[in-house]
Amino acid sequence: MFPVTQRLALIVLVFVLAVVPSRPLSAQEVDGVTLVKASLIASTTTVVPGQPFDVGVLMEMAPDWHTYWENSGDAGLPTTIKWQLPEGWQAGPIQWPLPESKVEPGEINTYGYAGRVLLVTTITPPTEARGEVLLRAKVAWLVCKELCIPGSKEVELRLPVGKVVAPDHTEVFQEFQSQLPSVSPPPYRLEWGRTGDLLELQITGLPATARTQFFPLPTENQTVGHPISLAPDRIQIKVQGDLRGVLSVEDAATSQSWFVQSKDVVPAALPVPNTGLWLALLYGFIGGLILNLMPCVLPVISLKIFGFIKQSGDEPRKILAHGIAFVVGIFTWFLGLGLLIVALKAGGSEVTWAFQFQNAWFNVVIGSVVFVFALNLFGVFEVVLPGKAAQAIDTASSSTGLGGSFFQGVFATLLATPCTAPFLGTALGFAFSQSAFVIMGMFAAIAAGMGSPYLLLSAKPGWLRYFPKPGAWMERLKHFMAFPLLATLVWILSILGAQRGAEGIVWFAGFLLCLAFACWLYGAYVGPLTRPLVRWTAIALALAVAAGGGYFFLGKQFSQIGIVNSEGIAWVPFSQAALDAEQAAGRSVFLDFTADWCITCKFNERTAIDTPAVRTLFAERGVVPMKADWTNANPEITATLKSFGRVGVPFYVIYSPGIAPVVLPELLTEGILLEALKKIP
Amino acid sequence: MKTAFALLFALSTLAFAQVENGKPAPNFTLTDCAGKTHSLTDFKGKTVVLEWVNHECPFVEKHYSGGNMQALQKAATEKGAIWLSVASSAPGKPGAMSPADAQAKCTAVGSKATAYLFDSDGKVGKLYGARVTPELYIINPEGLLVYQGAIDDKKSTDAADIAGAKNYVQAALDEVLANKPVSIAKTEAYGCSVKYAK
Numbered sequence: 001m002f003p004v005t006q007r008l009a010l011i012v013l014v015f016v017l018a019v020v021p022s023r024p025l026s027a028q029e030v031d032g033v034t035l036v037k038a039s040l041i042a043s044t045t046t047v048v049p050g051q052p053f054d055v056g057v058l059m060e061m062a063p064d065w066h067t068y069w070e071n072s073g074d075a076g077l078p079t080t081i082k083w084q085l086p087e088g089w090q091a092g093p094i095q096w097p098l099p100e101s102k103v104e105p106g107e108i109n110t111y112g113y114a115g116r117v118l119l120v121t122t123i124t125p126p127t128e129a130r131g132e133v134l135l136r137a138k139v140a141w142l143v144c145k146e147l148c149i150p151g152s153k154e155v156e157l158r159l160p161v162g163k164v165v166a167p168d169h170t171e172v173f174q175e176f177q178s179q180l181p182s183v184s185p186p187p188y189r190l191e192w193g194r195t196g197d198l199l200e201l202q203i204t205g206l207p208a209t210a211r212t213q214f215f216p217l218p219t220e221n222q223t224v225g226h227p228i229s230l231a232p233d234r235i236q237i238k239v240q241g242d243l244r245g246v247l248s249v250e251d252a253a254t255s256q257s258w259f260v261q262s263k264d265v266v267p268a269a270l271p272v273p274n275t276g277l278w279l280a281l282l283y284g285f286i287g288g289l290i291l292n293l294m295p296c297v298l299p300v301i302s303l304k305i306f307g308f309i310k311q312s313g314d315e316p317r318k319i320l321a322h323g324i325a326f327v328v329g330i331f332t333w334f335l336g337l338g339l340l341i342v343a344l345k346a347g348g349s350e351v352t353w354a355f356q357f358q359n360a361w362f363n364v365v366i367g368s369v370v371f372v373f374a375l376n377l378f379g380v381f382e383v384v385l386p387g388k389a390a391q392a393i394d395t396a397s398s399s400t401g402l403g404g405s406f407f408q409g410v411f412a413t414l415l416a417t418p419c420t421a422p423f424l425g426t427a428l429g430f431a432f433s434q435s436a437f438v439i440m441g442m443f444a445a446i447a448a449g450m451g452s453p454y455l456l457l458s459a460k461p462g463w464l465r466y467f468p469k470p471g472a473w474m475e476r477l478k479h480f481m482a483f484p485l486l487a488t489l490v491w492i493l494s495i496l497g498a499q500r501g502a503e504g505i506v507w508f509a510g511f512l513l514c515l516a517f518a519c520w521l522y523g524a525y526v527g528p529l530t531r532p533l534v535r536w537t538a539i540a541l542a543l544a545v546a547a548g549g550g551y552f553f554l555g556k557q558f559s560q561i562g563i564v565n566s567e568g569i570a571w572v573p574f575s576q577a578a579l580d581a582e583q584a585a586g587r588s589v590f591l592d593f594t595a596d597w598c599i600t601c602k603f604n605e606r607t608a609i610d611t612p613a614v615r616t617l618f619a620e621r622g623v624v625p626m627k628a629d630w631t632n633a634n635p636e637i638t639a640t641l642k643s644f645g646r647v648g649v650p651f652y653v654i655y656s657p658g659i660a661p662v663v664l665p666e667l668l669t670e671g672i673l674l675e676a677l678k679k680i681p
Numbered sequence: 682m683k684t685a686f687a688l689l690f691a692l693s694t695l696a697f698a699q700v701e702n703g704k705p706a707p708n709f710t711l712t713d714c715a716g717k718t719h720s721l722t723d724f725k726g727k728t729v730v731l732e733w734v735n736h737e738c739p740f741v742e743k744h745y746s747g748g749n750m751q752a753l754q755k756a757a758t759e760k761g762a763i764w765l766s767v768a769s770s771a772p773g774k775p776g777a778m779s780p781a782d783a784q785a786k787c788t789a790v791g792s793k794a795t796a797y798l799f800d801s802d803g804k805v806g807k808l809y810g811a812r813v814t815p816e817l818y819i820i821n822p823e824g825l826l827v828y829q830g831a832i833d834d835k836k837s838t839d840a841a842d843i844a845g846a847k848n849y850v851q852a853a854l855d856e857v858l859a860n861k862p863v864s865i866a867k868t869e870a871y872g873c874s875v876k877y878a879k
Contacts, residue, residue: 072871074812074813074874075812075813075871075872075873075874075875076873076874077740077836077837077838077871104874104877105771105803105876105877105878105879106803106806106807106812106874106875106877106879108812108813108874108875108877110874142739142838144873144874146774146775146876147737147775148738148739148740148775148873149739150739150838150839218869221834221868221869222869223830223867223868223869
């Protein structure tokens, strides 16, 4: 036994341990509310050995409490994640979504997250991973309202290792990954200047309505002042030396951000991750291979091979030489095409070409091209090389010898254009957004894919018998190939939706409808057998439909999205409380019940409500413009609509002190609205 | 409109003064727990340390729980320096205490500061540009500001980090007391925001 004094000490120790509570690190509770709920989730159901995947720490903060960004600002502390992974597993850095900037009394500026945030980390498993994996991490944070409380939690996640993967938690990953600053340069010109301590950033090429914000990422011990926005395109920061940070640009419908550094005046080329490049090259090769199955290519293959055999008098080496010459011809054609793209790209400035997918108009063009090509594959219309051109090409390549085979290779590709154009055109479009190196690589991969059957068959002509026989299935395959193109279109629409909202998609789809009609006109009435009068009328009509659709849907509507609105009325979002408050203050309110999917609403807003005359009258009469946005279900708005006996939008009411609410007609005109506003006492 | 906002913002940041190293530290007069007033000018000819404090802040807690801050205070005051803990928490906000409670707290933690001063309206905090707790300023015997910033280089709330941290205030104090120029005179303070009223 212990001596008495030691026993006493032990008792005291046990007592102290029992009474003094350990610091409430893991279960942070204030008034019964857990301040931060942290959990670990993965973007996949299964881990594939050697294949990196994303996991994220999902942090849900209690209302009014916030945690911090990687630069917490004047106060606070960034959240940290310490990984405890099995041997051979690697975790990347935290990928921080764009934070919110918060200014506390005393001009204390902090950067952090309220509500919830997903801190994504890429995990790379070893190639020999098997069975099941336990991912563990210690997440530590500081959560503040006015009080700050440090917290931490051990989070863990078990995942099976296997081959069949399905994405998981896609919605939340997408939500926060879309808020990650981009590592590619922004599509604007950034000019950095310095006067003494002050670093100034000048941005050119911003949309007129854009709001900008700069989030500094100082190096350790670099002190940085608060970024000051002198104007949306001019930001000033007091700092010594070069500064890294995140520039965010918010437009009516979109919010994007980029990592920027004060010394990079000219944006560098788009970095292409290596794995992405190899995958792209593989797809290029497969794409080229598929080109051979197109109706206008497949029958030609065996003819060509037989031609080689005939010319070479059955001598295997000669056959192979012809095959090689032919394939070199294919390569020449594709690499030539690639060079053309590179030259075109170099012609436009780097800034405008490298970021087309961030440019809504580029997406409109590519989307239209993809759609027309899909119609072409479905057989709605066909592109036929003019007979004379085809003949000329044929004669040029009919010379015998290796040179002949080379030219045949060049022209076979050209002659196959009616079938291959949809794919090549699409590939070309995407190629525009890549570096010269990637473009040439892609085209070489396509050429290799398309040329490989010729090479194989000229080496082993006997294998011709294993070759798929031409037949009706080719036509079906062609039709089928339209679906991947339509899927591409869906993807482009999703980008466009993020850029210009639901309205953008609707107007663009309107234009696509016109294009479809024009293509159908062309396909139905333009062919070698139609009379010239019918043919030219059809062409003229098709062009008129396409041009008219372009003028109205794109020129008039699409291009106007967000522009009129944000310059114009400063809408107050509707809530019954806000409405009551305005009325209590004795102000008149114009209440607009609207929704993004309601075309009439948008039309009214553009033509009747957000006009200079109405804006002036709103200001003169002190009318508060209030918007009840019903785009997503909102019970409060539904209830208010019901109180007027309405079940839908548009709906317009003017509330004035002392009189009953005035209901305006659904088909609103500027005149009606002005008249009603003038009647306000 | 946007330009007007930007100008307003720029002006408001100008109004929020920041003191500069090598310049005279602005004078102030504040009361301590006993109701006694202290002015910076009272301590002419002495080295003065200003420590922005808030005992509800985990960063402050980090340095008091293990005795780190008290040791600094003891080392400074034993060598004749003045140590003023300044609380700029507005009434009702975290860290705001009655003089009696503050006195009790100082005794409980074993503070070795010369005085605990109340800056409830935040005027002195804003005058010095104090943004966080703890944030420290050192004024040399000539009344010039020679250090402003963090206590050390380990931005955390974990007291275990103190052992491996480089203590900027200790280093600067040693240099000032030895009549040498301060080698690291400005650092980025870390901590909780000072709980100003407005």
